[in-house]
Amino acid sequence: MAPLVEFQNVSKWFPHTTGRALLRTHITRWLGASRKDNFVALKHISFRLDPGESLAVIGSNGAGKSTLLSLAAGLAVPNEGTIAVNGRVAALLELGSGFHPDLTGAENLILNAALLGLSRKKTMDLSEKIVEFSGIGDFINEPLRTYSSGMVMRLAFSISINTDPDIMMLDEVLAVGDSSFQTKCHDALADFQRAGKSLLFVSHAPAQVREMCEKAIWLDHGELMMEGDAEAVLDAYSGGMALKQQAGNQAI
Amino acid sequence: MWSGDYRFVISSLVAKDFKSRYRNMSLGVLWSLLNPLIMMSVLTFIFTQIFGNPGDKDYPLAVLCGLVPFNFFAIASLSGTTSLLENSFLIKKVPVPRQIFPVASVLSNCLHLLIQIGLLLAAIVIFGRGVNINWLWLPVIWALEILFVLGLAFLYSAVNVYVRDTRYVVESANTILFWLVPIFYSFSRIPAQYQAVYQFNPVAALVLMMRTILLEGQPPHLGTLRNLLLVSFVTFGIGYFVFHKLKNGFYEYI
Numbered sequence: 001m002a003p004l005v006e007f008q009n010v011s012k013w014f015p016h017t018t019g020r021a022l023l024r025t026h027i028t029r030w031l032g033a034s035r036k037d038n039f040v041a042l043k044h045i046s047f048r049l050d051p052g053e054s055l056a057v058i059g060s061n062g063a064g065k066s067t068l069l070s071l072a073a074g075l076a077v078p079n080e081g082t083i084a085v086n087g088r089v090a091a092l093l094e095l096g097s098g099f100h101p102d103l104t105g106a107e108n109l110i111l112n113a114a115l116l117g118l119s120r121k122k123t124m125d126l127s128e129k130i131v132e133f134s135g136i137g138d139f140i141n142e143p144l145r146t147y148s149s150g151m152v153m154r155l156a157f158s159i160s161i162n163t164d165p166d167i168m169m170l171d172e173v174l175a176v177g178d179s180s181f182q183t184k185c186h187d188a189l190a191d192f193q194r195a196g197k198s199l200l201f202v203s204h205a206p207a208q209v210r211e212m213c214e215k216a217i218w219l220d221h222g223e224l225m226m227e228g229d230a231e232a233v234l235d236a237y238s239g240g241m242a243l244k245q246q247a248g249n250q251a252i
Numbered sequence: 253m254w255s256g257d258y259r260f261v262i263s264s265l266v267a268k269d270f271k272s273r274y275r276n277m278s279l280g281v282l283w284s285l286l287n288p289l290i291m292m293s294v295l296t297f298i299f300t301q302i303f304g305n306p307g308d309k310d311y312p313l314a315v316l317c318g319l320v321p322f323n324f325f326a327i328a329s330l331s332g333t334t335s336l337l338e339n340s341f342l343i344k345k346v347p348v349p350r351q352i353f354p355v356a357s358v359l360s361n362c363l364h365l366l367i368q369i370g371l372l373l374a375a376i377v378i379f380g381r382g383v384n385i386n387w388l389w390l391p392v393i394w395a396l397e398i399l400f401v402l403g404l405a406f407l408y409s410a411v412n413v414y415v416r417d418t419r420y421v422v423e424s425a426n427t428i429l430f431w432l433v434p435i436f437y438s439f440s441r442i443p444a445q446y447q448a449v450y451q452f453n454p455v456a457a458l459v460l461m462m463r464t465i466l467l468e469g470q471p472p473h474l475g476t477l478r479n480l481l482l483v484s485f486v487t488f489g490i491g492y493f494v495f496h497k498l499k500n501g502f503y504e505y506i
Contacts, residue, residue, distance in 0.1 A: 014504055023415045074254070074347030076503040088255075091345070098345040102272040114264040115346040117256030143275075 002086050004167055004198050005049040005072055010081035012067055013038040041067040043222045044081070049167075049215075051087075054199035056209040056230055058237055059219035065202045068219065069093060069169050072200060087166030090116060092156055101145035105136060105155055108144055112159050126162055133188075134158035135181065150177050161188050168192065169200045174208070186211075206234050254348055261348065265339075265356035269331075270363060284364045285371055288319045295319075295436045310467065313379060317462040318435030320368045325401060325455045326426040328361035332405025333412050333422045340506045350499045351492075354405035362398065369394075376466050384469040393461050393472060393480065400454045400484040406491035410498040413505050434459055451476050454483050 015029065016039055042064045049055045057065045070076045071083055073091035098115065099108045109130060113123040131140050134154040139147065147155070154177060160168060174185055189199065189212060203209050209216060209230055216233035218225040218240075225240070226233050274280045296312045304311070335357035336343065336350070343350065369390075377383065412418035433456045434442065442450055450456045457480045461472040 023417065026414055070503065075344065077500040089347070091347075093345060098342045100268060100272055100341070102275055103268060107268070107271065111264045111268050112346075114256065114261040115342060115348045117254060117348075118260075119257045120260045123260075 001051060003048040003050050004053075004085070004087050005200065006084045007045050007047050007068075007072075008082045008084075010042060010045045010071065010078045010083060011040065012042040012064075012071060012076065012078050013040045015039075041222050042071070042078075042219075045219075045224050046081075047217050047224070047227050049198055049200060051166075051198060052196045053215055054193060054201065054213040056213040056216040056233075057200070057202045057219060058204070058209065058216055058233065059225075060241075062221070063219040064222040065219055066093070066171055067222075069171055069200065069202060073169050085167075088117060089167050089169060090160040090163055090165035091169040091171075092160050093169065093171045099144045099152065099156070102143055104143055105140040105147070106131070109140075109155070109159060112156075113163060116159070116163050116165075118163055130155075130158045130162045133162060133184075135184075150181070153177050154181055157185055161185075161192060165197070167198045167200060171202045172204065206238070209234060256348070258352070262352055262356050262359065265352065266360040266363070269357060269360035281364075281367065284367045288316060288323060288368055288371065291319050292316050299436050313375060313381070313467060314438065314463060315436055316372050316375060317466055318433065318459045320365075320372050321397065321455055321458040321462060322430065322433055322435055323368065324361060324365045325397070326429070327364070328358050328401045329404050329408065330419070330422055330426065331357045331361060332401065333408035333419050335405065336409045336413050336502060337416075337506065343502060343506055350502060351406070351495065354409045354495075355402065357409075358398065358402050358405050365394075372466070381466065381469075384465075386465045386469060386471050389461070389465055389472055393458060393477070396480050396484040397454060397458050399488050400480075403484070403486075403488035403491035406488075406495040410495040410502075413502050414498065429455060432456070439463070451479050452483060454480050454487075457483075 045064075045068065047055075057068055059065055067076070069091065070093065071078055072085065073089055073093065074085065075091075075093075098112055100111070103111070106127070109127055110123055113126070114120075118126070134140075134151075134157075136151055136154060139151065144152065157174075157177075168189070174182060177185065193199065193212070199212060201209070201213055213230045215228065216230040217227045218233050218237045220240075226236050277283065279286070292312055292315050295315045299315075300308055300311050332354045335353045338357075339353045342348070343353070373387075408418055408422055432450075433453065434450070439447070439450070439456075439460050451460070457476050460476060461480075464470050464472050
């Protein structure tokens with residue numbers, strides 16, 4: 001069977017000058033073209049995610065987890081290697097994903113569904129279900145800037161899960177909602193997985209990873225440290241962290 | 253990769269532009285009508301009462317024939333330029349083809365254009381010029397102009413991601429263009445040696461053809477039409493090519 005997501009020897013680097021969009025920066029880069037002042041976010045990463053499986057990405061801050069997700073979601077393009085994604089992706093990468101503050105929740109819903117690739121008819125059919133799932137109620141007709149961060153997350157999650165993607169990509173967003181909505185999310189994701197769909201999931205919570213994913217990959221400073229069974233990768237990761245801490249303590 | 257409904261996405265984006273622009277405006281879409289009318293009045297006052305001859309009855313209509321194309325060009329090219337940065341919240345989140353953002357931005361300005369053309373045609377009819385068969389040329393020349401602006405929007409928006417000064421270059425160019433397009437003077441006042449250059453400027457060519465069609469009731473000059481066709485298609489081609497070359501880096505630089 002064709003994999004849902006496959007990374008083959010993928011590397012991604014960013015110019016250190018990113019953020020300064022100046023003519024001078026680009027000219028010196030074209031002229032000098034030295035690759036040395038690049039920040040390498042991912043080094044030769046290969047892994048695959050098969051249909052029906054769920055994969056967690058773990059690692060400390062700055063390990064390259066979010067970069068990996070943005071590549072898998074098709075937002076950024078790798079500098080080396082190839083990425084194949086077969087199936088419709090819904091990515092929930094950070095809070096406020098793709099909402100305009102001046103538009104109402106309902107208007108944002110339609111815009112988002114369109115951008116996720118739904119037809120107008122499907123969007124209209126689903127919108128009631130999405131609003132109901134989100135539990136936002138009458139606020140759906142208020143502009144987004146009046147929403148709390150929890151409400152924004154509710155709406156974003158409701159849209160993503162109800163558009164029935166083949167893969168859901170989540171970047172530590174579930175921690176935001178209140179506990180009743182978190183439970184609702186977990187139930188919905190469990191149903192989603194039971195329907196044979198896949199999750200690609202960045203998390204710092206081992207319990208969540210154990211519960212939701214059978215496979216995991218561990219990234220450290222852009223390198224793939226380990227790929228395999230979620231439990232084994234979590235053990236190795238926490239072991240590695242403990243060692244690092246010990247080394248740190250000794251150094252002090 | 254992305255397999256969605258382009259028409260639905262673009263119409264949703266156009267609706268977003270339109271709503272987010274007018275939601276907090278007390279006069280709403282009326283601004284689309286007020287702006288050219290005010291400019292027309294001011295220019296008419298200055299160039300008939302202060303500089304020109306007070307007897308020129310056609311002057312307001314001629315000015316309006318210039319203002320409508322110029323306004324569309326200036327606003328659509330500028331909002332096209334900033335379209336990618338303004339939609340950065342979407343570009344960072346959804347792997348939708350990037351081309352749709354400049355396209356939606358130009359198309360949402362076409363809604364204002366329709367209102368302004370409606371105003372212009374109403375003024376033409378009210379002031380006794382009447383409808384003539386050459387009005388059929390209007391959709392053709394406007395389609396070419398929109399193609400030209402789309403090409404510029406692709407080019408400018410992509411470059412603007414990498415070099416943020418682009419936006420101010422476009423703004424300044426539009427200010428200069430106001431004087432270099434025959435808006436408040438007639439084409440016949442331009443010295444012969446400059447007339448050919450003017451005809452290669454699609455905005456000037458459009459103004460010229462609008463006056464020929466609406467005020468003189470004549471079909472557009474074929475040489476001017478050919479130039480507009482050429483410049484529009486070449487600009488669109490270059491713009492699309494540059495956009496395509498640069499789009500892979502948008503995520504990093506936005």
